[in-house]
Amino acid sequence: MIRHKHSQYDAGPAAHPSDSIVSIQHLKKSFGDLEVLRDVNIEVKKGHVTVVLGPSGSGKSTMLRCINLLEEPSGGHILVEGKDITEPGINVNKLREHVGMVFQNFNLFPHLTAKKNVMLAQVKVLKRSKEEAEQVAMEQLEKVGLANRADYTPAQLSGGQQQRVAIARALAMHPHVMLFDEPTSALDPELVRDVLDVLRKLADTGMTMIVVTHEMQFARDVSNHVVFMENGLVVEEGTPSEVFDHPKSQRTKDFLGHLD
Amino acid sequence: MHASDLKTAFKKIFGLAFALILVMSISGPIIQQASGISVDTTTARSNETSTNNVLGDTPTRVTWEGVVDEGEQVTQVTLQMPEGSQFTNDSTMRPTVLDGTRRLDVGNTTNIDQHNSTATVTFDQPLTQGQRLRIELYRTSLPNVDGDVYITGSYTTADGQTHELAQSPGITITRASTEERISNWLGEQSWVQAWNSNTVLRLFLNPQLVVTSIPTVAYGWLLSMALVLIGFPLAVPLGLLGSLMKVSKRRLFNGLASIYTGLVRGTPLFLQIYIAFFGLPLMGVNMNQYVLAVLVLAFNSGAYMTEIIRAGIQSIPRGQEEAARSLGMNHFQTTFSVIIPETVRRIVPTMTNEFILLYKDTSLLAAVGVMELMLYSRGIVAVTGNMTPYMVAAVFYLIVTLPLTHVATKFEKRLAIADGNVAPTPKKKHHLFGKKNATKKNDEPRLPLGSKDELAQDAKSQAGKDTEIAVEREEGLHD
Numbered sequence: 001m002i003r004h005k006h007s008q009y010d011a012g013p014a015a016h017p018s019d020s021i022v023s024i025q026h027l028k029k030s031f032g033d034l035e036v037l038r039d040v041n042i043e044v045k046k047g048h049v050t051v052v053l054g055p056s057g058s059g060k061s062t063m064l065r066c067i068n069l070l071e072e073p074s075g076g077h078i079l080v081e082g083k084d085i086t087e088p089g090i091n092v093n094k095l096r097e098h099v100g101m102v103f104q105n106f107n108l109f110p111h112l113t114a115k116k117n118v119m120l121a122q123v124k125v126l127k128r129s130k131e132e133a134e135q136v137a138m139e140q141l142e143k144v145g146l147a148n149r150a151d152y153t154p155a156q157l158s159g160g161q162q163q164r165v166a167i168a169r170a171l172a173m174h175p176h177v178m179l180f181d182e183p184t185s186a187l188d189p190e191l192v193r194d195v196l197d198v199l200r201k202l203a204d205t206g207m208t209m210i211v212v213t214h215e216m217q218f219a220r221d222v223s224n225h226v227v228f229m230e231n232g233l234v235v236e237e238g239t240p241s242e243v244f245d246h247p248k249s250q251r252t253k254d255f256l257g258h259l260d
Numbered sequence: 261m262h263a264s265d266l267k268t269a270f271k272k273i274f275g276l277a278f279a280l281i282l283v284m285s286i287s288g289p290i291i292q293q294a295s296g297i298s299v300d301t302t303t304a305r306s307n308e309t310s311t312n313n314v315l316g317d318t319p320t321r322v323t324w325e326g327v328v329d330e331g332e333q334v335t336q337v338t339l340q341m342p343e344g345s346q347f348t349n350d351s352t353m354r355p356t357v358l359d360g361t362r363r364l365d366v367g368n369t370t371n372i373d374q375h376n377s378t379a380t381v382t383f384d385q386p387l388t389q390g391q392r393l394r395i396e397l398y399r400t401s402l403p404n405v406d407g408d409v410y411i412t413g414s415y416t417t418a419d420g421q422t423h424e425l426a427q428s429p430g431i432t433i434t435r436a437s438t439e440e441r442i443s444n445w446l447g448e449q450s451w452v453q454a455w456n457s458n459t460v461l462r463l464f465l466n467p468q469l470v471v472t473s474i475p476t477v478a479y480g481w482l483l484s485m486a487l488v489l490i491g492f493p494l495a496v497p498l499g500l501l502g503s504l505m506k507v508s509k510r511r512l513f514n515g516l517a518s519i520y521t522g523l524v525r526g527t528p529l530f531l532q533i534y535i536a537f538f539g540l541p542l543m544g545v546n547m548n549q550y551v552l553a554v555l556v557l558a559f560n561s562g563a564y565m566t567e568i569i570r571a572g573i574q575s576i577p578r579g580q581e582e583a584a585r586s587l588g589m590n591h592f593q594t595t596f597s598v599i600i601p602e603t604v605r606r607i608v609p610t611m612t613n614e615f616i617l618l619y620k621d622t623s624l625l626a627a628v629g630v631m632e633l634m635l636y637s638r639g640i641v642a643v644t645g646n647m648t649p650y651m652v653a654a655v656f657y658l659i660v661t662l663p664l665t666h667v668a669t670k671f672e673k674r675l676a677i678a679d680g681n682v683a684p685t686p687k688k689k690h691h692l693f694g695k696k697n698a699t700k701k702n703d704e705p706r707l708p709l710g711s712k713d714e715l716a717q718d719a720k721s722q723a724g725k726d727t728e729i730a731v732e733r734e735e736g737l738h739d
């Protein structure tokens with residue numbers, strides 16, 4: 001059933017970790033007896049948008065969470081900007097400063113206003129002054145089109161607005177890589193577009209992005225690279241047209257067909 | 261407040277018992293060297309329910325006694341009450357003539373002059389040598405002063421001459437407080453008398469006792485408030501520390517906190533109070549009982565707060581910690597800038613309830629003699645044999661607990677609204693928790709405070725199957 005046990009990067013010299021900003025090599029992750037990631041290999045080039053597709057439970061979130069060490073890999077290596085983050089003694093907080101993450105459920109801090117949500121980590125982690133943090137916060141909120149909602153609390157914002165604040169919050173740290181875990185899955189259909197527009201604009205700025213999503217049109221339009229995962233393995237990958245128009249694996253065909 | 265003050269207060273209250281026996285306050289007989297009549301006794305009956313004092317400006321019974329001297333014949337005696345005394349229409353006088361212990365029946369007429377505060381008795385036959393005249397004045401009020409007052413007056417002999425009476429021994433008066441005067445005034449009101457004629461009303465809601473017990477009970481209330489207002493804040497850091505230990509992954513911390521909450525919550529506060537108050541002195545540790553009381557309360561409440569705060573922390577969706585950590589915040593920053601502030605918001609109602617419980621629990625300290633609301637009211641009950649002070653105490657508990665309960669409920673509602681979980685009617689609940697394949701996820705609430713099952717269920721319906729695992733997840737974040 002699974003025809004491609006390994007991605008093409010394993011086999012040959014095609015893999016050049018040097019021009020990859022994130023390099024996932026033979027990543028394994030188990031929860032107890034459950035082997036969630038069996039052998040994942042993904043190269044993410046600087047400035048590229050990588051879209052990760054796959055059925056629910058295939059390990060996409062787990063893979064993403066390993067990149068900023070919200071999950072500890074059980075095996076393999078992950079290089080972020082050339083540094084192996086699976087090595088013991090790595091400074092996790094430093095790593096996370098450079099790797100922004102946006103969650104399916106936004107996870108805004110409900111006790112803080114939109115602006116304060118964006119300011120908090122700047123002040124606590126980057127030790128920016130209140131004024132500077134506020135200025136950066138307002139810039140970022142402006143970029144996601146929510147400067148006029150700066151003083152609203154999350155409860156006063158729609159889901160789409162909350163997600164855009166969450167994106168602003170991550171961007172305020174000036175990350176080098178952004179991870180998106182199904183950023184629009186929890187949204188009403190009519191709110192999805194605003195968030196995707198923000199993602200598109202972000203991609204245009206040259207931000208390196210890894211996006212787990214089910215938004216096929218977005219994946220086609222915006223991504224440079226598409227990865228299809230199933231059962232803890234990368235089943236297929238390539239350019240959007242390779243994967244969408246000429247899928248090699250039956251599983252990919254099934255998955256894409258199922259979606260259409 | 262000094263311990264000695266307390267002791268006096270304590271003694272004072274138990275001294276009340278004597279008042280019940282209605283003893284007269286007797287000043288030792290002092291024979292006045294005077295011609296005509298030797299006045300040897302003037303007393304006033306105690307008119308206060310809680311001590312054996314004679315209160316000023318309060319109806320009492322005054323007794324005056326004098327003995328006719330050698331060779332004298334007395335036909336009339338006029339008593340001049342001290343300035344500020346008052347006779348009313350209810351006031352009466354009763355003269356008695358005694359020869360030794362034998363009562364003589366001597367015809368007489370009496371007259372009370374309200375205006376001049378004098379009482380006069382005129383005898384049909386003169387009193388002779390050695391005869392003792394006793395005059396009792398009923399329902400007369402003495403001046404409202406602190407100190408001794410004296411009855412003076414005059415007598416007339418058979419030959420028609422009038423002489424000054426020798427000054428009587430003093431009557432010691434205690435100035436009546438406002439509440440005592442109100443109480444006395446109440447006692448004369450017909451509606452109060454009608455009210456008190458009902459046994460249940462008299463025993464449980466005696467208006468006079470309500471008035472007189474308020475100052476004492478209010479004082480106890482202040483002490484109880486002080487105990488809880490100091491004890492409660494002391495318990496907060498204890499509860500915070502305990503809860504952080506409980507959610508910690510370190511076995512040792514976890515274990516210590518569990519032992520603490522297990523022991524304290526698993527045994528009655530009553531027992532803990534006994535152990536502290538009788539055990540510590542045995543070990544040679546002696547401290548002010550109020551300090552000890554506050555410490556015991558804080559120690560006890562800290563265990564409950566540990567669980568309240570722990571539950572609050574664990575009710576915070578895991579995503580909150582992950583979001584904070586993914587922004588590069590360390591464990592400490594995450595705990596104190598995100599988790600604790602969010603927890604505080606959520607536990608305000610429960611903490612308010614904990615305050616109410618602790619406040620009521622101060623009453624248990626009465627068992628070891630810590631003077632507080634309960635013990636002060638019990639003191640008056642012991643003396644008066646009337647339940648009214650307990651009713652007053654109940655009111656003093658309620659004036660704190662009822663408004664706070666109200667406030668707690670309000671906080672709960674506000675929290676529910678902030679969480680988008682408005683008025684959880686059964687119908688709404690069904691909608692919120694029953695919708696498994698929700699598409700409109702964004703207007704669903706974040707995890708509300710609730711039972712574990714509700715939390716889990718809600719989290720599932722909210723996040724869909726992808727994050728279902730989040731609920732079962734046991735492992736923490738990796739550093």
Ligand SMILES: Nc1ncnc2c1ncn2[C@@H]1O[C@H](COP(=O)(O)OP(=O)(O)O)[C@@H](O)[C@H]1O
Pocket residue numbers: 031034036054055056057058059060061062063726729733734735
């Ligand atoms: N912390 C965890 N503990 C146990 N099982 C987990 C945990 N996280 C994820 N899993 C399991 O790993 C599998 C993959 O999950 P996930 O990475 O969320 O998949 P996807 O994002 O592709 O839907 C699922 O079967 C899920 O139940």
Ligand SMILES: [Mg+2]
Pocket residue numbers: 060061062181182726
């Ligand atoms: Mg997922």
